[in-house]
Amino acid sequence: MQPRRQKRLFAVLLVIGLLTGAVAAMLYALQQNIDLFYTPSQLVDGLGKDKVKPQPGQRLRIGGMVVKGSVKRDPDSLKVSFDLVDTGPLVTVIYEGILPDLFREGQGIVAQGVMLDATTIAATEVLAKHDEEYMPPEVAEALKGIRHVPPSQQQSSAQQSGTEAKPAEGRY
């Protein structure tokens, strides 16, 4: 290889190497801030090595799986409360408003709101999270025992034939 090209090759590789290092260091330093939400165990036990716990009154997002049987609706309003879980403790979310179509017990959700006390969040927005599995309803029924319910009929308890909520599944 010509010395001139060799010099350019090393210069370009050096620039890429240094920048990769810089970006890696930056992302590592920002690690906790890039996470979109706290999981219930992070909220209760604290986050990272220092076990930093969020304070009541803080605005935050919480993500976890809706615990089966924990959804309580107020019959006269849109008020709803439910528990979230990942692998350990439960966190209660209170919300007033319309839930997304995919919301159901056993589903992963992300809620944004204000922390009231150590295990309660008053949410202003509830988003549904879905996993990366796609399959036709018949396959889902055969494989997972989940019956397909059109989103329009989902708010009834017709979907209760599903499998047990498995907190270990997914990344919640």
Place this chain on the structure above:
Amino acid sequence: MFNWLHPFAKPETVYHLCGRLYPWLMALAVLLLLLGNIWGLAFTPPDYQQGDSYRIIHIHVPSAIMSMGTYSAMAIAAFIALVWQVKIAQWSVLALAPVGAVYTAIALITGMAWGKPMWGTWWVWDARLTSELILLFLYLGVIALSGAFSDRQTGAKAASLLAVIGVINLPVIHFSVEWWNTLHQGASITKFAKPSIDPSMLWPLLISILAFKVLMLALLCLRLRNAILLNEQHRPWVKTLAGGH
């Protein structure tokens, strides 16, 4: 070792090669696009959770994968352009940038249209969505930088440098859903495991991905031919070509 490659550094050879390849690539792209999209959008079964809304996957995933694939191709061309200063490589960078930018925009827009009914929001600043948006800005930056200098050569060099640097964003996009917790779900097919998507939905998706890839190559041929003519317009072979008609 790479001597067989040398003829392809000659603009005239590449011009004619692209001219021969273009109709085949374009025909194949249109065919695969029609097959993959019609199959995927109209004839696959609905998803057990998302019903019919998930069908947008057949546009969203191919454009998202090829937004990154096109960027890799562009970055490799930029690397060759910087180190070996091959003109064809430099022009390829500028030919690929708008194609990749449009793929990225399609991925973002279809993703938003999918997010609204399923997640309940058009946009959320999670790591996957944000890094894909940065990819769009990188493409726009490459396009803008190439036109920001009065000298075309300097502009192309600056754009190539940005294209090479921006390659750091690709692993960040891909692994964002694993490194951090995000609203966006994990990978369904781009992983070293059995795809977590049913075969009846997977095949049209793979065909659509291939279609987007072939379309990218076809558009590269088309745009590279234009770039060659523009940059070589004073060369005798172009004058002969123009006079021949």
